[in-house]
Amino acid sequence: MASAAPKTTSTTPTKLRADARRNRDKLIEMAAAAFQEKGVETSLEDIARRAGVGIGTLYRHFPTREHLVEVVYRRELESLAAAASDLSERHAPDVALEEWMRRFVGYIATKRGMANSLRILMTSNSSLFAEGTGLIRGALESLIKTAGEKGYIRTDIETTDLLHALSSIYSIPESPDWRDRSHRLIGLLMDGLKTRK
Amino acid sequence: MASAAPKTTSTTPTKLRADARRNRDKLIEMAAAAFQEKGVETSLEDIARRAGVGIGTLYRHFPTREHLVEVVYRRELESLAAAASDLSERHAPDVALEEWMRRFVGYIATKRGMANSLRILMTSNSSLFAEGTGLIRGALESLIKTAGEKGYIRTDIETTDLLHALSSIYSIPESPDWRDRSHRLIGLLMDGLKTRK
DNA sequence: CGCTCAAACGGAGGAGCCTCCGGTTAAACT
């Protein structure tokens, strides 16, 4: 009964008519923006409106709110992972690492508050999250590795440990200076990473 | 910010105007019936209609769907627990135990399918569930105890074990003969309980 | 009793959800 969900990767493989693909992309883009500023509870009708399509079109592409959330979520995760190699090319390894951690924090910041809705996704489609953390872990790992090899930071760092340290930012209570706090924490971590053992 | 939720026990202590209490009780009763036959997703408007009150009245008493669900849930839990002593008075200890287990099974049967909605409650108000299982455990325990003391069943039974065995019925896949299966399981358990070690 | 008024009622109204289907159009074929 409840099986065989169609794949909905952001790099959609299924062939779509030109107009369909256009609308789909626009919807994802607008949904991302809307989720950002109003949380996942935003009106779907509003998202459709912003994308300049009818509500019917939205529902055809994403039969469920969760489908849409999933695609947006995965997309952001992928771009965050991709940013790692990008930053590596453009900056010194330590700068790249720090900047990436900042972005990571910025990313999970937007995810607070919609924890409840994400939980539904989490239980119904846990593979998404497994993949997701895999991607992130990989990105962080490669940053650590190159920075370590080139002598910018120590080499005895466990990726998992650093990831945990970053994730702990979740638990910093909501407050106006949340961003500052998390950035200070990252600074602290960087100092620690640069310490020769 | 999110704290100090008003107590909503089924034995409501807060003084209410006569009409208010009447409506409240009627609403709970109808909600229980509606949840039973259509699941927790039933239209609240429908519940109000059945209870013969306006939707506004429903929302005043239960600002949230979850509030209503909680009250109904707790009520049923309490009556299930209360049934234990009732059965004890009316039947031989072993019969009482078996009958109670049947009712228990019947109860959790109605809770399948609305697992998702209950999960929200579970995370937001876990004390309810702690209390709930406590009540149930207590009821089962006293049934086992008297049946054991009077020599109807063996005395080396752990309440928790039996409870687990009963709860495992959750995992029996949905099917037309679900009820039969679970009753056979109970029969099996009873046979085991009567075996002198 | 009859008055008073805080408490309770109830339903209209604005907004969102989701479905359904007649109209539109990209793209394959001739």
Add this chain to the structure above:
DNA sequence: AGTTTAACCGGAGGCTCCTCCGTTTGAGCG
């Protein structure tokens, strides 16, 4: 280029949610 048609579009419609506020009523008091 013209035709065909399957894929796609969009919004009206039926339903539910939840709030807000004018009206009704229970119950304490003179």
